[in-house]
Amino acid sequence: MRSVHLILCLIILAVAAFAWIERKPTVSQFDPTIHEGFKAAWAKGKHFASNAERDAAFRDNWNGRVHISYWEKWGSFEAEACQKMVDAFNESQESIFVHYVRTSQVDRKAMLAIVGGDPPEVVGLWSNNVRPFAEADALLPLDEWMAKSGLTDDHYILNYLLLCRHKGTTFCLPSTPATIALFYNKDHYRLKADKLIAAGCDPNRPPRTIAELDRYADAMSEFHPDGTPNVMGFIPTEPGWFPTSWPYFFGGALWDANTGELTIDRPENIRAFEWIKSYANRYGRQNLSRFQQGFGNYDSPQNAFIDGKVSMVLQGVYFPAFIDRHRPHLKYGVAPFPTVDGVPGPRSLMNEDVLGIPRGCKHPKEAWTFLHWVQTQGLPIVCRLQGKHLPIRPSPEDDRKFRQGHPNRFLDTFDELAKAKHSFIMPRTAVWREYADEYRVAFDHVWHWAPPADELEGLTGEAHSKKLRELCRREIVETLGRMRKHLEERQKTVKKREAMRDGMGAR
Amino acid sequence: MTGNLRKNLTGYGFVLPWLMGLTFFIAYPFFAAGYFSFCDFPPMKGPMFIGGDNYVELLSDPIFHRTLGVTTMFAAVAIPLGVLLAMSLALFLNAKIHGQAIYRVVFYLPHLVPTVVVAVLWMWIFNPEAGLLNLVLRYLFAVADGWTGLFFDIDRLAGGTGSLTPRAGLLLLALVPALLAWGPLARKIHRPESRARPVLATVAVVAIVLAALAIVGALLYRFAPGDMKKIHSPGWLTDGDPFPAGVPFAPSWALWGIIIMSMWGIGQMAVIYLAKLQDVPVELYEAAEIDGAGWWRKTISVTIPMISPVILFNVVMSIIGAFQVFAAPYIMTQGGPENKTRFVAMFVYDQAFQYHRVGYASAVAAVLFLIIVALTLVAFRLSKRHVHYSAR
Numbered sequence: 034m035r036s037v038h039l040i041l042c043l044i045i046l047a048v049a050a051f052a053w054i055e056r057k058p059t060v061s062q063f064d065p066t067i068h069e070g071f072k073a074a075w076a077k078g079k080h081f082a083s084n085a086e087r088d089a090a091f092r093d094n095w096n097g098r099v100h101i102s103y104w105e106k107w108g109s110f111e112a113e114a115c116q117k118m119v120d121a122f123n124e125s126q127e128s129i130f131v132h133y134v135r136t137s138q139v140d141r142k143a144m145l146a147i148v149g150g151d152p153p154e155v156v157g158l159w160s161n162n163v164r165p166f167a168e169a170d171a172l173l174p175l176d177e178w179m180a181k182s183g184l185t186d187d188h189y190i191l192n193y194l195l196l197c198r199h200k201g202t203t204f205c206l207p208s209t210p211a212t213i214a215l216f217y218n219k220d221h222y223r224l225k226a227d228k229l230i231a232a233g234c235d236p237n238r239p240p241r242t243i244a245e246l247d248r249y250a251d252a253m254s255e256f257h258p259d260g261t262p263n264v265m266g267f268i269p270t271e272p273g274w275f276p277t278s279w280p281y282f283f284g285g286a287l288w289d290a291n292t293g294e295l296t297i298d299r300p301e302n303i304r305a306f307e308w309i310k311s312y313a314n315r316y317g318r319q320n321l322s323r324f325q326q327g328f329g330n331y332d333s334p335q336n337a338f339i340d341g342k343v344s345m346v347l348q349g350v351y352f353p354a355f356i357d358r359h360r361p362h363l364k365y366g367v368a369p370f371p372t373v374d375g376v377p378g379p380r381s382l383m384n385e386d387v388l389g390i391p392r393g394c395k396h397p398k399e400a401w402t403f404l405h406w407v408q409t410q411g412l413p414i415v416c417r418l419q420g421k422h423l424p425i426r427p428s429p430e431d432d433r434k435f436r437q438g439h440p441n442r443f444l445d446t447f448d449e450l451a452k453a454k455h456s457f458i459m460p461r462t463a464v465w466r467e468y469a470d471e472y473r474v475a476f477d478h479v480w481h482w483a484p485p486a487d488e489l490e491g492l493t494g495e496a497h498s499k500k501l502r503e504l505c506r507r508e509i510v511e512t513l514g515r516m517r518k519h520l521e522e523r524q525k526t527v528k529k530r531e532a533m534r535d536g537m538g539a540r
Numbered sequence: 541m542t543g544n545l546r547k548n549l550t551g552y553g554f555v556l557p558w559l560m561g562l563t564f565f566i567a568y569p570f571f572a573a574g575y576f577s578f579c580d581f582p583p584m585k586g587p588m589f590i591g592g593d594n595y596v597e598l599l600s601d602p603i604f605h606r607t608l609g610v611t612t613m614f615a616a617v618a619i620p621l622g623v624l625l626a627m628s629l630a631l632f633l634n635a636k637i638h639g640q641a642i643y644r645v646v647f648y649l650p651h652l653v654p655t656v657v658v659a660v661l662w663m664w665i666f667n668p669e670a671g672l673l674n675l676v677l678r679y680l681f682a683v684a685d686g687w688t689g690l691f692f693d694i695d696r697l698a699g700g701t702g703s704l705t706p707r708a709g710l711l712l713l714a715l716v717p718a719l720l721a722w723g724p725l726a727r728k729i730h731r732p733e734s735r736a737r738p739v740l741a742t743v744a745v746v747a748i749v750l751a752a753l754a755i756v757g758a759l760l761y762r763f764a765p766g767d768m769k770k771i772h773s774p775g776w777l778t779d780g781d782p783f784p785a786g787v788p789f790a791p792s793w794a795l796w797g798i799i800i801m802s803m804w805g806i807g808q809m810a811v812i813y814l815a816k817l818q819d820v821p822v823e824l825y826e827a828a829e830i831d832g833a834g835w836w837r838k839t840i841s842v843t844i845p846m847i848s849p850v851i852l853f854n855v856v857m858s859i860i861g862a863f864q865v866f867a868a869p870y871i872m873t874q875g876g877p878e879n880k881t882r883f884v885a886m887f888v889y890d891q892a893f894q895y896h897r898v899g900y901a902s903a904v905a906a907v908l909f910l911i912i913v914a915l916t917l918v919a920f921r922l923s924k925r926h927v928h929y930s931a932r
Contacts, residue, residue: 141893148583169584169896319770322778327669392584466895471603477878481780519602526597530580534588 094127099399101154102132106139106386109332110354114418115157118411122403125410129399131155140166143391147171152391154400157208160196160385161469164461167199172389175203178401184408190451192383193424196458205387206408207424209416211349212381212450213275214443215239215246215371219364221253221264221344228252239345239368243282243308246345246371253344254316262316262324267345269309271325271337275347275382276476277469279305281457284376287468288460295462295520297472298513304373306479306509307502313480314501334359349384350447354420354440367443369450380455385424422448463527468520475512482508573902581899594903604904606879607887613791614883615862618799622858623851626806630813631839644814648807659871662801666776666872673800674773681772684753760784780877792880798869809854816850817843848927852919859915863908884908 250266285301329335369379579587760768779793875882892901
């Protein structure tokens with residue numbers, strides 16, 4: 034019996050020891066004032082030469098600071114970049130200390146925290162969160178603070194500031210921006226120069242129109258003897274992150290910004306979907322799906338573009354940093370994504386990460402101090418370390434400093450796209466989340482849809498192609514029409530409910 | 541304080557923590573959700589009563605219909621399949637074989653693995669190019685195709701005109717020596733100490749699997765040549781095509797993937813069957829044996845009636861579980877392709893946390909609750925005639 038007790042005690046001790054070793058880090062661990070005694074002596078001895086002075090100053094003002102938390106979405110080197118910006122802020126003054134908290138699904142968790150009444154002081158969202166958060170009354174308006182501290186529209190590239198506004202009120206401010214462009218593998222262009230020339234393409238430059246892109250893609254694709262792809266020139270579904278952008282390269286749009294009307298099934302958009310479907314028809318949707326299943330993660334050497342499986346992809350300003358991490362010697366170029374003949378360019382989707390102050394946070398004033406510092410001094414740190422351009426208009430001197438030794442060689446291209454006249458932002462409608470989700474489903478449907486075999490039976494050559502195009506078009510028109518109808522119903526419901534709430538408020 | 545009162549208070553004191561948990565974490569959210577289902581409720585703005593509008597909207601919401609269809613399809617396939625496989629597994633684990641305890645542990649272990657881990661693991665297993673499942677399928681079909689080609693006229697099958705080749709006559713001829721050999725072979729196999737037993741059992745299982753695949757292959761060549769090609773190496777989670785093609789309401793390949801994955805956790809169900817199996821009185825089997833019953837007859841007439849209450853329990857739990865499936869498809873497919881693996885629970889989550897429509901999500905949850913209650917009642921009603929309670 035004794036031995037049983039002894040074993041039980043040992044187990045409890047082992048569990049306690051394990052729990053202590055594996056304990057979660059607490060905020061107090063960041064507090065230098067608690068590192069007294071042996072720990073402090075050890076830490077001092079270790080870092081005396083470099084940090085002693087700074088640590089001492091830090092310790093002196095630690096308890097006098099207001100501690101605020103900042104939830105952000107990034108991981109990996111992007112998180113490190115953001116942490117460095119936060120560190121710079123913490124060192125720049127002695128009254129506030131920002132705790133950077135890395136959070137996955139930050140928008141959903143932030144909303145729960147806001148509803149629960151215990152949100153962080155600053156939250157890093159995506160620009161498409163601005164409207165739903167603003168409408169839910171979950172963020173504090175920033176215009177008054179901006180006016181007081183002299184932050185005006187001129188400080189920003191206007192589209193990036195517009196992404197932060199809802200019904201004329203600024204609810205967020207930019208953190209890091211993103212534009213997208215065509216990445217092309219220069220080695221593939223060189224190796225397949227003969228094929229490209231034979232197809233009427235210039236191997237020394239990227240395609241400038243969609244028709245050219247298709248010819249380049251055809252010439253650069255390689256297949257195994259059984260017809261399955263080995264290397265693909267281009268696939269609209271790789272990486273498939275910006276499906277809602279395709280219509281804009283065909284002169285289309287997903288909504289009418291003036292009337293708020295949803296325009297998913299306008300002719301240019303249908304044309305974009307036909308173009309997407311043409312890839313599935315040409316190379317076989319099953320073949321392409323299986324081919325894509327063999328790709329590795331985005332942030333890995335097995336990324337389709339980095340690994341040389343796909344020669345051209347539509348990607349963002351952040352992508353060169355990932356290429357440099359996994360295959361620094363890859364020879365590639367970046368150019369504006371082609372548009373269809375007659376549609377002016379260059380153009381790009383403009384997107385960004387934004388910072389907001391949640392309603393109900395404990396220290397909104399300190400949060401604004403941090404936000405203001407980020408807008409005036411922090412953005413160059415984080416944007417540079419993440420390999421991105423700036424969402425603001427810096428002074429010529431600051432701009433020169435920012436560009437000097439910037440890790441992204443293609444910064445100018447992305448910067449120009451950000452300022453381009455025809456660049457576009459995603460619809461700012463109340464049902465955008467549903468819109469984007471349904472769009473993806475419609476996109477999937479069109480991509481995977483197989484035309485009825487009996488309608489194509491007996492047809493060959495041009496007659497077969499013509500009939501196939503006709504059937505696909507019919508399916509696309511029906512799919513997009515259904516989608517518009519459903520979303521319009523939703524939009525009506527939202528408006529009706531808003532009116533009801535307004536009516537109740539008025540009473 | 542009287543003894544009785546003190547006793548009662550002590551009792552209530554002990555159950556108080558549980559009662560508080562029940563009140564605050566189950567009863568309150570349950571009734572609150574019921575009320576919210578009649579409200580428009582963006583989280584920051586508070587609920588606004590709108591009557592039955594959410595329910596009316598549900599009637600015409602195509603995405604809700606799709607998710608309900610997917611969930612029902614999953615339940616219709618996964619529940620019977622799960623019950624059948626778990627029961628077979630329990631019968632196997634109940635047999636007196638070497639290493640019985642190890643097998644029991646092995647089959648129960650998957651149930652202990654968290655769903656997220658299982659989902660990630662199965663994403664790799666289902667990878668069409670590098671996945672384990674397709675690797676096995678390719679090898680199996682390499683042999684099975686040979687059998688199909690040997691016994692069936694594939695070209696004519698695909699055209700829908702022919703069936704067996706003359707070579708299939710060999711099958712019939714092979715039956716004669718097989719029947720002749722069966723007597724002495726069976727006697728040998730029935731001896732527990734026979735060394736030939738495991739070898740023959742393995743050969744028999746492999747032959748049965750291959751023969752089954754050959755027949756499946758022939759049927760597919762006949763009715764769905766496209767599926768025949770695809771079954772050699774399916775796209776699984778990325779493929780939204782129905783299988784078998786042309787069959788109304790057939791699950792997509794992606795949904796089949798989720799169904800197959802869900803079978804990995806049947807160990808729990810099998811252990812419950814096993815407990816009941818060991819409770820079946822030996823005398824009943826002895827009496828059946830005296831009456832000349834073989835293994836099959838004993839299973840049908842003794843085992844299944846005796847464990848029928850547990851079958852009912854497992855069916856009811858499976859119904860509840862099937863309508864709550866969330867984590868696996870959320871991680872593996874995010875509802876795609878084309879919403880063909882979007883379950884109702886995912887729809888509820890999206891409405892509440894993605895679109896901030898708590899009222900609408902509550903209405904869907906209420907409908908889901910009513911469906912589960914209705915199906916459970918149906919299961920109880922149908923079971924009255926077939927479930928045998930030995931204590932009554």
